[in-house]
Amino acid sequence: xxxxxxxxxxxxxxxxxxxxxxxxxxxxxxxxxxxxxxxxxxxxxxxxxxxxxxxxxxxxxxxxxxxxxxxxxxxxxxxxxxxxxxxxxxxxxxxxxxxxxxxxxxxxxxxxxxxxxxxxxxxxxxxxxxxxxxxxxxxxxxxxxxxxxxxxxxxxxxxxxxxxxxxxxxxxxxxxxxxxxxxxxxxxxxxxxxxxxxxxxxxxxxxxxxxxxxxxxxxxxxxxxxxxxxxxxxxxxxxxxxxxxxxxxxxxxxxxxxxxxxxxxxxxxxxx
Ligand SMILES: [Zn+2]
Numbered sequence: 009x010x011x012x013x014x015x016x017x018x019x020x021x022x023x024x025x026x027x028x029x030x031x032x033x034x035x036x037x038x039x040x041x042x043x044x045x046x047x048x049x050x051x052x053x054x055x056x057x058x059x060x061x062x063x064x065x066x067x068x069x070x071x072x073x074x075x076x077x078x079x080x081x082x083x084x085x086x087x088x089x090x091x092x093x094x095x096x097x098x099x100x101x102x103x104x105x106x107x108x109x110x111x112x113x114x115x116x117x118x119x120x121x122x123x124x125x126x127x128x129x130x131x132x133x134x135x136x137x138x139x140x141x142x143x144x145x146x147x148x149x150x151x152x153x154x155x156x157x158x159x160x161x162x163x164x165x166x167x168x169x170x171x172x173x174x175x176x177x178x179x180x181x182x183x184x185x186x187x188x189x190x191x192x193x194x195x196x197x198x199x200x201x202x203x204x205x206x207x208x209x210x211x212x213x214x215x216x217x218x219x220x221x222x223x224x225x226x227x228x229x230x231x232x233x234x235x236x237x238x239x240x241x242x243x244x245x246x247x248x249x250x251x252x253x254x255x256x257x258x259x260x261x262x263x264x265x266x267x268x269x270x271x272x273x274x275x276x277x278x279x280x
Pocket of ligand 1: 255256257258259260271272273274275276
């Protein structure tokens with residue numbers, strides 16, 4: 009019996025925890041845990057791989073795209089036959105500055121993009137090369153990707169505005185500025201960079217693990233409660249029928265005999 013007793017020299021609160029742990033140990037030794045407890049324990053374990061799978065599946069959802077204009081360049085020509093020229097303008101003058109080209113063609117927004125994936129918060133991001141989006145003067149409501157030759161050809165045929173060579177001109181003017189070296193090299197390479205945020209991914213797995221487990225545990229509780237209710241109803245029905253002198257299964261009238269061993273109709277054991 010000394011094993012269940014906490015040593016007297018331990019301070020009060022620790023002794024209490026010690027006693028409490030002992031009691032849990034004792035109770036769990038005598039109570040192996042019903043099927044529902046067992047099921048809940050398994051649910052906790054199995055929720056982890058499911059949570060992990062869900063985290064990586066949800067990685068594809070909930071995309072957030074961040075765009076940030078890092079430079080503004082204007083394309084124009086000195087005359088109808090002159091080559092396309094690019095001129096970098098300050099960001100704050102976007103759409104407002106006075107055009108200095110004899111033939112204004114388009115204002116080009118250089119945007120850094122970052123696409124985040126994951127729900128409820130991003131677990132990874134992809135960073136495509138910065139986009140060069142032209143807003144043609146002839147068609148102010150259109151957005152033309154300067155790297156998209158088909159779109160440039162289409163714009164030329166519909167408005168007569170020729171942006172061919174615009175992308176190279178934009179890169180050249182940004183290079184002279186020296187402020188956008190990283191942007192220019194990313195645009196020249198054209199590679200998409202992928203980043204995973206491991207702490208976020210792990211947190212995501214943890215949250216989804218708990219969510220899946222909570223749902224599973226609730227479902228197990230529901231089944232348990234339903235079973236308990238069904239058993240209770242069945243027991244009550246048996247008692248009611250027996251108290252009326254009827255067989256609990258087939259309702260055969262058993263009142264002819266005082267303590268029948270079995271139901272003569274269906275063979276159910278009654279008092280045997
Ligand atoms: Zn019967």
